[in-house]
Amino acid sequence: MSHFTNLKTSFKNLLHLERALNKLEIPYKREKKIIEGENSGLCNINLIIPQSNKYDITFDWNGEEYELVLDASFWIQPYPVESFINKLSQHYASDVIITESQKIGFQPIKSQQHLDGSNTITLQRWNSTS
Structure with a gap:
């Protein structure tokens, strides 16, 4: 018997979600869903x-964020599942x-992954004074 679960996420941007899946080397495809009604x-x-x-x-857009739908x-x-969500969230x-x-x-x-699984990203900005 199948029992699908909808898990709320904080994924609000399709491009960032696709890039995170790509970094985890998880193949996916896009699906367009026409909105009915108004x-x-x-x-x-x-x-x-x-x-x-x-x-x-699936990651289904609910109007605010992408919900993870799975069995x-x-x-x-x-x-x-929990590790997948953590890794995807991190990327x-x-x-x-x-x-x-x-x-x-x-x-x-610089980007460094630590033994505990956390990442450190070092960013730099040069002041351009002429």
């Missing part, structure tokens, strides 16, 4: 992680930090 004509982009057992994992009893990813956050920092003139110069 907003007809608009669409959401959801992400689907195909699994060989056909119990795919834990049919999970066949390389990491346990997502790193991508947000680097992207937003670059917008204001910072460049990443």
Whole structure:
């Protein structure tokens, strides 16, 4: 018997979510969903992680964030669910930090992963005085 679970996340940006999945080397595909009702004509982009057992994992846009939809009893990813979410969150956050920092003139110069699994990103900005 299948029992799907919707897990709230803090993933609000599709590009950062896709980059985080790419860093974990997890293949996915995009799915456009047409919004019915008042907003007809608009669409959401959801992400689907195909699994060989056909119990795919999805990130569904709920209007505020991407919810992770899965059936834990049919999970066949390389990491346990909790570890997957932690690793994905870490890569997502790193991508947000680097992207937003670059917008204001910072460049990443060093990224280090520690034994406890945490990361340190070193950014630098040069003052240009002529």
